[in-house]
Amino acid sequence: MIARIRTVFVQEFRLARRNQWVLLATLMLTLFALALAFFGAGQGAALKADVLSLTAASLATLSVYLIPLIALLMSYDAFSGEVERGALALTLATPIRRWELFAAKFLAQCCAAGIAIVGSLAIAGAAVALVYGTEPAGLWAWARLTATSALLGAVFVAAGLTLSAATGRTARAAAFAIGIWLVMVVLYDLALLGGIMAAGEGVFASRVFPWLVLANPADAFRLYNLAALDAAPVAGIDGLARTLPFAPAAALGALALWLAALLALGMNRTGRIEP
């Protein structure tokens, strides 16, 4: 079992590297992080706030868009591509279990996405700390951001793999990947914003709304990072982070639940693929 998972892992990670996903994602995230850090730094100095904490706050808002996109792009073709090329039948003709295949692909792509995320945030964080100096609070905020970004990446890798296994066709998987990204990352927020504007202050805003935010992994990620920052100026939906009916750590629980649910669903779907 371990030998088979390792075999698929090595192959899948090699592919991610050769397709230059790791390099591309690292470059993109590093550039965005550096841009936010150094353009936002003037404001931080004026506020006499720690630049690293401030950058962590703005980067949390940006990562919500970028990381799910990168994770979905890495993973959406993992099964559908092999089904279309006829290679999956060969893999499944060997003694490998379906869940082993899913798990190995998941681990490899998480590693690829994780290396890009951790690497780019480490580079950008080090640059900011060197130029502006930092305090323990800033380092903590940065570490939290890095760890939860990797977790967010894992959730969307699992989502991408699941839809790849469920659709079985590359074109359809790509459409679903874009659809999921739009709904989860963009439209969901807009709908919530519309809801809270319409409902105003009341039961919806204080009781229902926070749970709806928690229900979306992307929002849960942002909520956790912003709620953990005392100094960051937050507004709009993010202002909610100040008046939560639950502890911020509950947002991590939501992410973990999503991950577990998607892994279970993905393995189930992989079991139903007919190569």
Place this chain on the structure above:
Amino acid sequence: MNVLDITGLTIAFGKTVAVDNVSLSVAPGERLALLGHNGAGKTTLFKAILGFLKPASGQIAVAGHRPGSDAARIAVNYLPETVAFARNLTGREVLEYFSGLRGAPRAEIAGLLERVGLTGAADRAVGTYSKGMRQRLGLAQALIGAPRLLLLDEPTSGLDPVSRHEFYGIIAEAASRGSAVLLSSHGLEEIQNRTDRVAILAQGELRAEGTLAELAARAALRSTIRVTALPGEAERLHAELGGTRVNGTRLDIPCPPGAKLDLLARVGSHAGALADFDLQTPGLDDIYRHFSGQPLREETPQ
């Protein structure tokens, strides 16, 4: 003991019966060719042997094991009709992957690359391979772990005659080492002298099975004598010899196996009226057509 035993196998997709009450067996070292049109049920049969499809009825035993069980998966290796390995991997990496999944020793890989003639290209990306090289890599993959049963689904479609010849050479070698081979094809000429037995599948049913010589004898096909008459003689020849008029001057006369010489003598007696004469003996295609009820390929207008 047979490596593959199929008894009364039926596979249905909804109301469509893809494989209908098929029984087959292949012994170690034996090569069996499965012939049939696209849609005859060849690939469905293969998928059932691999354990991807559940039979509606009947049994399959792979080296005595249930398809899809670990023992069966280890015993069978498979080469699908079209397979495209990831373009960014090298040939060696592809083989390492499948060796790892089958738990076969890595030390075997160099030998496999040698057997299929890919040693020089082993560390190049698969994307740079020609069609023939990719197919040979697929075959090397199928030879990993010295399988007891090789399932090859139209392995030579799209290959040039030289590659095809080499391909069958490798298959013969695998069979001589004791692997049973079940391969599908739609060309009878292609598998002539390259397999031990032939099974003809049409619309999911097994129509015939045996050596080519047995099938030819069983079909007892008629030859056709085609005569071309001199101008103005066709009418008279038709009346005398029977057969069918093809055009103004040509006449096709069917000829049962035992009556060849007799008919030849009768045609000879009209030698003065003939412009040309041709004897068409039944070919492999006719044998196939006889059993499957369908022409092997599109009729070419004469």
